[in-house]
Amino acid sequence: MVEHIINSISHLYPEIAITLTLCVALIADLVLKKESHAIGWIVLGGLVITGVLVVAQTGRELSIFSDMLAVDPFAVFFKIMLLIASVLVVLFSMQSRELIDYVDRIGEYYMLILGMILGMFLMVGATNVLLMYLAFELTSICSYVLAGFTRRSLKSAEASMKYIVYGAVSSGIMLYGISLLVGITGAVSIYGINEALAAGVEQPLVLLVAGLMILVGLGFKIAIVPFHFWAPDVYEGAPITITAYLAVASKIAAFAMTVRFFKVAFLDNGVDIAGALPLVDAFNWSVILAVMAALAMIVGNLVALWQQNIKRLLAYSSIAHAGYILMGLVVLTDEGVSAIMIYVFIYLFMNMGAFYVAMLVSNKLGTEQIDDYKGLGRRAPLESVAMTVFLVALTGLPPTAGFIAKLFIFGAAINAGWLLLVLIAGIMTIVSLFYYMRVVRNMFLFEPQEEAGLLNFGLSSKIILMVMLVPTLIFGVYFTPVLEFARNSIQIFGL
Amino acid sequence: MIALDWYLALSAILFTIGVIGVLTRKNAIVIFMCAELMLNAVNLSLVSFSAHLGDVHGQILVFFSLCVAAAEAAVGLAIIIAIFRNNLSVDITRINLLRW
Numbered sequence: 290m291v292e293h294i295i296n297s298i299s300h301l302y303p304e305i306a307i308t309l310t311l312c313v314a315l316i317a318d319l320v321l322k323k324e325s326h327a328i329g330w331i332v333l334g335g336l337v338i339t340g341v342l343v344v345a346q347t348g349r350e351l352s353i354f355s356d357m358l359a360v361d362p363f364a365v366f367f368k369i370m371l372l373i374a375s376v377l378v379v380l381f382s383m384q385s386r387e388l389i390d391y392v393d394r395i396g397e398y399y400m401l402i403l404g405m406i407l408g409m410f411l412m413v414g415a416t417n418v419l420l421m422y423l424a425f426e427l428t429s430i431c432s433y434v435l436a437g438f439t440r441r442s443l444k445s446a447e448a449s450m451k452y453i454v455y456g457a458v459s460s461g462i463m464l465y466g467i468s469l470l471v472g473i474t475g476a477v478s479i480y481g482i483n484e485a486l487a488a489g490v491e492q493p494l495v496l497l498v499a500g501l502m503i504l505v506g507l508g509f510k511i512a513i514v515p516f517h518f519w520a521p522d523v524y525e526g527a528p529i530t531i532t533a534y535l536a537v538a539s540k541i542a543a544f545a546m547t548v549r550f551f552k553v554a555f556l557d558n559g560v561d562i563a564g565a566l567p568l569v570d571a572f573n574w575s576v577i578l579a580v581m582a583a584l585a586m587i588v589g590n591l592v593a594l595w596q597q598n599i600k601r602l603l604a605y606s607s608i609a610h611a612g613y614i615l616m617g618l619v620v621l622t623d624e625g626v627s628a629i630m631i632y633v634f635i636y637l638f639m640n641m642g643a644f645y646v647a648m649l650v651s652n653k654l655g656t657e658q659i660d661d662y663k664g665l666g667r668r669a670p671l672e673s674v675a676m677t678v679f680l681v682a683l684t685g686l687p688p689t690a691g692f693i694a695k696l697f698i699f700g701a702a703i704n705a706g707w708l709l710l711v712l713i714a715g716i717m718t719i720v721s722l723f724y725y726m727r728v729v730r731n732m733f734l735f736e737p738q739e740e741a742g743l744l745n746f747g748l749s750s751k752i753i754l755m756v757m758l759v760p761t762l763i764f765g766v767y768f769t770p771v772l773e774f775a776r777n778s779i780q781i782f783g784l
Numbered sequence: 785m786i787a788l789d790w791y792l793a794l795s796a797i798l799f800t801i802g803v804i805g806v807l808t809r810k811n812a813i814v815i816f817m818c819a820e821l822m823l824n825a826v827n828l829s830l831v832s833f834s835a836h837l838g839d840v841h842g843q844i845l846v847f848f849s850l851c852v853a854a855a856e857a858a859v860g861l862a863i864i865i866a867i868f869r870n871n872l873s874v875d876i877t878r879i880n881l882l883r884w
Contacts, residue, residue: 418845419841419844419845419848422845422848422849422852423848423852426852426855426856430852430855430856430859433859433860433863434859434862434863437863437866440866440870441870443870443871443881444881444882446863446866446867446870447867447879447880447881447882448882449863449866450812450863450864450867450876450879451879451882453856453859453860453863454806454812454815454816454819454876457816457819457856457860458803458806458819458822460856461799461802461819461822461823461826462822464823464826464849465799465822465825465826465829467845468826468829468830468833468842468845469829471830471833471841471842471845472829472830472833472836472837472842475837475839477841477845521882522882522883525882526881526882
């Protein structure tokens with residue numbers, strides 16, 4: 290037992306590194322002078338060390354702490370995604386003008402981000418319903434506070450309030466689902482649940498209710514229809530750096546948890562073909578997930594059409610993207626999972642990029658209204674071109690990486706025979722072109738006002754922009770590395 | 785010895801009361817109390833399953849869920865105070881800057 294624990298700790302180094310960084314940041318916040326982003330640099334250093342430790346885990350495939358946590362290529366892939374997103378968000382935060390008014394408490398801000406990273410790291414590896422719930426709540430509670438960090442802004446406080454009410458209710462429903470699942474299977478690890486379900490359960494109806502209730506909690510975190518109501522309000526009210534983080538990192542982590550939970554707990558793993566049969570005949574998971582994916586694509590894209598605020602527009606677009614990504618889970622095949630991974634990899638860069646340009650514009654012009662983007666093409670050429678590339682990528686047009694992402698996810702769905710779903714996704718992609726291009730039209734087809742001069746954003750922001758722009762363009766043409774990376778990482782422990 | 789069904793029924797009733805409260809009440813603090821009621825209903829169901837199955841895992845889960853509920857309540861009340869300083873009200877029908 291002791292040996293098992295000591296052995297397990299040696300596979301937990303990335304999480305330990307994050308916790309230590311949190312402690313260092315906490316002490317540094319007390320010692321260092323306030324009103325500087327020094328803690329941000331400490332966090333960045335900690336994240337780099339964590340990154341090295343995560344990469345060192347490549348190739349391991351084992352379960353640690355008595356089936357609490359899995360260390361497998363699947364988890365490593367998502368941890369790398371989360372680290373890239375976190376590094377970018379910390380860099381954004383150092384430049385954000387919104388946060389300057391709160392610079393005396395900026396240490397707390399970075400510590401809460403670290404707390405979220407720790408929660409999300411545990412989310413992607415959790416193989417026990419207890420740890421799933423705890424990691425979920427750790428991520429959620431940190432993000433409630435972060436959403437309301439600019440607390441003197443009315444919108445931010447309201448966003449935080451709405452977020453915590455929705456969050457508390459959905460996590461309560463999820464915990465009720467977990468309690469029913471534990472009750473009917475008598476197991477807490479997802480492998481044990483799978484075995485119990487394979488042996489047959491007496492109450493399929495209770496299992497249906499439990500599954501749906503757990504789906505409420507996961508759906509809330511992914512922001513999928515019909516559990517998306519918080520997303521537009523929170524995304525609009527929260528500081529833009531946190532909006533980007535919620536839209537990318539916490540969504541990615543929730544997808545990882547959902548995929549692991551459904552694939553391991555609810556599929557018949559005895560059948561070694563791709564697209565194994567659902568264990569329980571009482572209801573069909575794929576159909577429920579497919580309906581949710583279709584609704585997310587329809588609602589997200591259609592409501593985005595009349596949005597005037599760029600953050601709100603990107604919020605609805607992220608709901609739609611959650612729908613596209615969920616298609617990969619609907620098909621339940623390895624091909625679907627690798628398509629999800631390709632999608633989140635590319636989504637990370639293109640969505641972060643769009644939020645970054647929105648933040649730069651908001652820093653300079655103090656506006657988030659799309660109408661105020663008129664004439665921006667003349668005033669900030671590089672940023673406008675970058676925004677255009679990101680929006681084209683989000684639409685999913687070649688030659689950007691967004692096309693590759695959609696290609697693989699649609700391909701996986703077609704191969705599994707979900708033609709209707711792909712049809713809906715295709716139509717909605719065309720609809721999305723309309724509202725993304727509205728932003729581009731405002732930037733390039735209008736003359737700037739007379740007194741408006743050239744906007745200067747500085748070298749560091751250009752470098753950060755390139756970090757996201759280059760992958761968005763390169764992976765659209767030369768996508769073999771992403772493909773290899775995703776295909777090598779689909780191995781989930783226990784499958 | 786009371787049968788498992790009665791505990792589960794009580795837990796389901798408490799949970800439903802919590803959900804109805806969250807959906808219908810207008811005071812933010814009462815909404816939080818209802819959310820806590822939901823979590824406590826879950827705790828009851830976990831403990832009764834645990835006792836029925838003779839398995840300790842459910843009870844351990846309850847300890848953690850109590851801690852999480854406390855943390856969530858603390859953060860929630862802090863957010864309510866922030867809202868109250870801005871709006872001088874905790875009536876959620878008056879917190880409506882963000883819509884559609």
